[in-house]
Amino acid sequence: KAGVTQTPRYLIKTRGQQVTLSCSPISGHRSVSWYQQTPGQGLQFLFEYFSETQRNKGNFPGRFSGRQFSNSRSEMNVSTLELGDSALYLCASSPGESSYNEQFFGPGTRLTVL
Amino acid sequence: DAKTTQPTSMDCAEGRAANLPCNHSTISGNEYVYWYRQIHSQGPQYIIHGLKNNETNEMASLIITEDRKSSTLILPHATLRDTAVYYCIVRVTDKLIFGTGTRLQVFP
Numbered sequence: 080k081a082g083v084t085q086t087p088r089y090l091i092k093t094r095g096q097q098v099t100l101s102c103s104p105i106s107g108h109r110s111v112s113w114y115q116q117t118p119g120q121g122l123q124f125l126f127e128y129f130s131e132t133q134r135n136k137g138n139f140p141g142r143f144s145g146r147q148f149s150n151s152r153s154e155m156n157v158s159t160l161e162l163g164d165s166a167l168y169l170c171a172s173s174p175g176e177s178s179y180n181e182q183f184f185g186p187g188t189r190l191t192v193l
Numbered sequence: 194d195a196k197t198t199q200p201t202s203m204d205c206a207e208g209r210a211a212n213l214p215c216n217h218s219t220i221s222g223n224e225y226v227y228w229y230r231q232i233h234s235q236g237p238q239y240i241i242h243g244l245k246n247n248e249t250n251e252m253a254s255l256i257i258t259e260d261r262k263s264s265t266l267i268l269p270h271a272t273l274r275d276t277a278v279y280y281c282i283v284r285v286t287d288k289l290i291f292g293t294g295t296r297l298q299v300f301p
Contacts, residue, residue, distance in 0.1 A: 083236070112288075112289075114289075114291075121291055121292070121293055121294075122237070122280075122289075122291035123291070124288045124289060124290065127288065135288050137288070169236050169237070171236070171237075171289075181239045181242070182239065182289065183239065184236030184237045184238070185236050186235060186236050187235075187236055
């Protein structure tokens with residue numbers, strides 16, 4: 080099985096712009112979670128989608144949003160970018176039926192905001 | 194906030210067992226202990242998880258104390274490729290709350 084794929088792998092934006100990141104889960108997986116990783120804050124949970132519905136949400140401002148499509152692919156969007164949004168954004172997928180399914184992570188998208 | 198405490202860093206000689214401790218004194222009865230690791234610039238990789246009993250798989254063993262307030266991840270024969278940051282996580286549903294982890298350095 081192919082693993083979790085994320086596109087693009089690297090991205091450079093300027094303050095005030097908006098960005099959309101994409102995640103394709105492992106085939107058959109219905110749950111997709113997003114995490115932000117920065118040197119200062121470490122790995123932080125953003126949100127989780129299951130069957131096109133947001134099932135869980137972390138403590139991030141409304142500028143961070145996401146969605147999931149019927150094929151389980153997911154996108155996250157960050158509007159009005161700030162310098163502090165520079166981070167590695169990680170996507171993880173799991174089968175989703177159980178809350179305790181193992182999560183498989185993608186390689187991440189490294190976003191740099193100038 | 195993370196519900197686990199881990200040492201910041203540890204060293205281990207190649208071929209020896211690496212024992213990584215984790216304290217989770219406020220764990221609830223239905224919360225699982227998960228271990229992930231992250232090799233530099235890659236996404237975290239699942240290692241093992243457990244609730245009460247000790248667990249073993251092809252990668253590692255997980256020893257959970259009887260009171261469940263602490264656990265130890267054991268890599269039986271560490272290799273250079275095991276150099277990574279190891280995260281001990283007390284899992285609440287689908288949300289993984291990562292702490293700062295232990296940076297394990299395996300040396301020749």
